[in-house]
Amino acid sequence: MLLRSSSIEADCTINFIDAISNDRVVVLISLSFELYAFIQEMGRQLDGHQKLQAMLYSHTTEIRSSECRKFTEAQVEQLHKIYKLCATAALRSDVRNDVKMDAKRRDDEARRQVLLHAVVHKLFSGLTNPDLVRLSLSYLMQVVRRINETISSMARRDLGRGKIISVPFVSNLGYNLVYIRLACDLSLVERWKMVTAKQAMVLVEGVLLAGLLDWESASVCLLYKYMTICIYLQHLVRLRWEELSPAELRLLHLLLRPESVARAASIFIILLNFPVLFQAEECLLKFMDESDFEFAEYICESMVFLGSSNLQSITGDDTILSLYLQQMLGYFTHFKLALHFQSLSFWLALMRDLMSKPKAVVHSAGDGSAVNNTDTGSGRVENEKRKVLNFVNDDISSEILDVSFLRMLRREKVISGTAPILGTLELWSDDFEGKGDFGQYRSRLLELVKFVASSKPLIAAFKVSDRITAIIKGLFVSQMHAQELAVMESMHLALENIVSSVFDGQNEVGEATSEVHLSLCRIFEGLLQQLLSLNWTEPAFVESLAHYLIAMGPFLKYFPDAVGSVVNKLFELLTSLPFVVKDPATSSARHARLLICTSFIRIAKTADKSILPHMKGIADTMAYLQREGRLLRGEHNLLGEAFLVMASSAGIQQQQEVLAWLLEPLSQQWTQLEWQNNYLSEPLGLVRLCSETQFMWSLFHTVTFFEKALKRSGTRKGGLSLQNSSTESSTYLHPMASHLSWMLPPLLKLLRAIHSIWSPSIAQALPGEIKAAMTMSDVEQFSLLGEGNPKLSKGALTFSDGSQFDTNKEGYSEPNESDIRNWLKGIRDSGYNVLGLSTTIGDPFFKSLDTHSVAVALMENIQSMEFRHIKQLVHSVLIHLVKSCPPDMWETWLDKLLHPLFIHCQQALSYSWSSLMHEGKVKVPDVHGIAAGSDLKVEVMEEKLLRDLTREICSLLSVMGSSGLNMGLPALEPSGHFIHVDMSSLKDLDSFASSSMVGFLLKHKNLALPVLQISLAAFTWTDGEAMTKVSSFCAAVVLLAILTNNVELRVFVAKDLFSAIIQGLALESNAIISADLVGLCREIYMYLCDRDPAPRQILLSLPCVTQQDLLAFEDALTKTSSPKEQKQHMKSLLLLGTGNKLKALAAQKSVNVITNVSGKHSSHISYTYSSYVYFFTY
Secondary structure (H helix, E strand, C coil), rough: CHHHHCCCHHHHEEEHHHHHHHCCCHHHHHHHHHHHHHCCCCHHHHHHHHHHHHHHHHCCHHCHHHHHHHHHHHHHHHHHHHHHHHCCCHHHHHHHHHHHHHHHCCCHHHHHHHCCCCCCCCCCCCCCCHHHHHHHHHHHHHHHHHHHCCCCHHHHHHHHHCCCCCCHHHHHHHHHHHHHHHHHHHHHHCCCCCCHHHHHHHHHHHHHHHHHHHHHHCCCHHHHHHHHHHHHHHHHHHHHCCCCHHHHHHHHHHCCCCCCCCCCHHHHHHHHCCCHHCCCCCCHHCCCCHHHHHHHHHHHHHHHHHHHHHHCCCCHHHHHHHHHHHHHHHHHHCCCCHHHHHHHHHHHHHHHHCCCCCCCCECCCCCCCCCEEEEEHHHHHHHHHHHHHHHHHHHHHHHHHHHHHHHEEEHHHHCCCHHHHHHHCEEEEECCCCCCHHHHHHHHHHHHHHHHHHHHHHHHHHHHHHHHHHHHHHHCCCCCCCCHHHHHCCCHHHHHHHHHHHHHCEEEEEEEHEEEEEEEHHHHHHHHHHHHCCCCCCCHHHHHHHHHHHHCHHHHHCHHHHHHHHHHHHHHHHHHCCCCCCHHHHHHHHHHHHHHHHHHHHHHHHHHHHHHHHHHHHHHHHHHHHHHHCCHHHHHHHHHHHCCCCCHCCCCCHHHHHHHHEEEECCCCCCHHHHHHHHHHHCCCHHHHCHHHHHHHHHHHHHHHHHHHHHHHHCCCCCCCCCCCCCEEEECCCCCCHHHHHHHHHHHHHHHHHHHCCCCCHHHCHHHHHHHHHHHHHHHHHHHHHHCCCCCCCCEEECCCEEEHHHHHCCCCCCCCCHHHHHHHHHHHHHHHHHHHHHHHHHHCCCCHHHHHHHHHHHHCCCHHCHHHHHHHHHHHHHHHHHHHHHHHHHHHHHHHHHHHHHHHHHHHHHHHHHHHHHHCCCCHHHCCCCCHHHHHHHHHHHHHHHHHHHHHHHHHHCCCCCCCCCCCCCCCCCCCCCCCCHHHCEEEHHHHCCCHHHHHHHHHHHHHHHHHHHHHCCCCCCCCHHHHHHHHHHHHHHHHHHHHHHHHHHHHHHHHHHHHHCCCCHHHHHHHHHHHHHHHHHHHHHHHCCCCCCHHHHHHHCCHHHHHHHHHHHHCCCCHCCCCCHHHHHHHHHHHHCCHHHHHHHCCCCCCCCCCCCCCCCCCCCCCCCCHHHCCC
């Protein structure tokens, strides 16, 4: 009795229980329960309860079943008492943790049953507190979950049959409680008894929280009851229950997503029974707030999820399928963007699936013939697709198109005058978060429009024509204000996608019936005539009209009679705009003229042969405009490119005639010695050229047209192998072949002059304006930093890397720093591309040009070139040259061009990588004179430039080591034994020099030394992408070392390359190529260890490898002839020998290939490989 008197006595009670826990179990436990009854303080009760549990757990095997039942019931009584008295969340958390431990430690199933039934009986009898419901259900869920983790397989089967209390049982209990409670309280809720409603919601939340983690195990019946609760909850939302929290809505959203197809049909039915309040009449919408729409968004997303993953569960019920599609259409057409955006994903996925073509399965017939058919499963799928597609009827398709057309607009483009057209529609705005950008959204809309047009071509044609006609009429009514053109501009992409889908895609109109064909042609003919009748002269309206005429291009392929009218209209629009632009206010006219000229190219592509009869008329008009001085050079180039596109569909002879007509006027100026001597004969001549603005841009347009002519004519043969390149060159004459002899020499002089201004002796004498123009542009810096490009000005043309020049200033203003920079970059970009494309022509390039002049132009100032320029030179010129050079010309071309490149790059890359790994800073010439804003930005740009050049040089080595350029190298035969080679059977390295480019390279030691140095160093650079590229080159080197009797090559591979590969495997960045590197190690060891002691010595030098390990490894190799198994043995030995220090061989979940190396490079493995310095020297 004294124990009741104070807190001190309570402490003594606890300590006493602790003290006797190791004595006679049953007696002491009984006494402990008696003593526990005297504790009154809540915290002490919980502490004592936990002590009792610990005592039971520690002596559970010593307690008889009957005693266990008595103690368990006593525990439940205690727990019930604690639950009723719990006042704080912390205590409740302790109780739940206590129950978790109880469920975890018990292993007697009878005791589990006693515990569960007792808890269910005690805790849920007469419950009125929602929070206690949540706590109690959480307790049961945890108990059952822990039991499921420990019960035997037999008991688990009983659990599945319902013989044991399971999670669904507990969930069902909770759901029944909530169902009854809500049913009782609904009448109060409807009478706006908000306090009672809130209590009911707490009950709902408690049940949901308790059952959330076991949603997977719930039955369909249980789900139905739960969804009924959700309907009640939605009813509360309709009654303006403003206290419903977003957290509760998110919880509902999670539970609305079934994870089983078997439940999907039931869930479809339940969701479809939700009152669609948010699709109600407009007069009712004013009574809804954001919480209502937020709930609607969750429901919509759940329906999208169901329809995208489980639509097949309702395709058998026409009523449900029709109702579901109608509700999803309601979401798509809803004025709220959030609801529309959610449903767009469903409609796009649905139409993409329905319009996909079935894959034919080829079955072999008895006579050996192949029969195309579809299997039974795919046949059923196609039948279901056709059935669903039938439900996407004309009305649904029309509404989808109508809404899509309206939503092509952005809110920022809309003015008040368009309000009657749009109504209350909530348009896309940049203010919306988490939905991407408008370009992505519009692309998805256009894709959906295209699918609908493929399914319903007549509906789509009529809708788009009707919509555009209405817009044009609206423009005339509004007196053609330019600021109201946004609606017109928003529709040309929709028209383009519909026309291309109907006339130019997989669903060509040729497959349709003649009636459909005629109807489509009549619709689009009427629309085209309306467009042609427009007499617009304002630049913005002219641009818009040009876009619409471009969009009609595929239709012209099937309606050639209209081509002449379209061509005349385009020239009419071109001549209506001023061609001399001096006032910046009229720069939009310049851009509109360029767009019209570009439209000739687009229409020539899509109209195909329908435009061929009009080529002479286009040529005559071009000549007339040029004589009148009303056609600028840039515009002439675009029209000339359109001519080349037209000629490409007419054959090689037509191309040759067009090229002769276009290039002859250019050759007269281009080949004149006067300008070459004046501007290109001495270093500072380029300075004078940059002051002659009009002539400077004339040269630019000439070079860019050469590039376009090469791209648009002939057949690209950049990938020719060395065996067939000369053969095809003799049988096929490229249309540009006869023009290379006069076209390339002046270009080489021009490129040489540009390269020279970066040499220190010339750069210091240049004017400040040109020095500034030699630095990187803002666009290039943004690209290196991975940032968005600055907004381009209207009328600006962009280069391949995003750089631009403003055509509005072309030839009519003094060049500034930006103009000169753009001109230098444009000449370099196009000039390199011209040279690279010319090499793919074959013999006309390699046999007509002087090798020395090419080498001087490209390599004379290689040591002064910046990393970005070397990378571009390699990518655009040298890789094409190496691929296309005939084997009999390797001696003439490759040594002169590649030797200075490899010498410089080996030195520059080694220095920069060493600086990065040891000092944490790259030193490259490109960033000199740039104020990037912070040292960090400069470091990022420097490292990006270094990695770009490294990868490009390794790409060149990869090309040189490719199988197409090394056809003379035979494959190695797999073997389970070490190869004992007869030295007399080995070939000389020279024997492979004419059939293997790597053999040619190794034969020429002045080329081989820097290349092999780069290859070895690449294994130490932290760039997995570069290592991936260089590994194929190393594989060819290894193969040649195996096949030839060259001692120097064998020593290099067996010692230096083998060591470097192992060192490379210590870098995590090489994990992506680790399998190939281990394969190289295997080949070196298997084929060379008998001829050279280095591989064995290197393996024995590893920290953890013994002689016995090596013998066991060799024995394992000889027992299998499988290269895969031999590679696995090699991998195991390397890991063993390095103490698992080879990071590339460790299992990596992710590999960061572009990691910034800021610290000093260190490795657990240290090898020396200095012998290569003298192996390839005389």
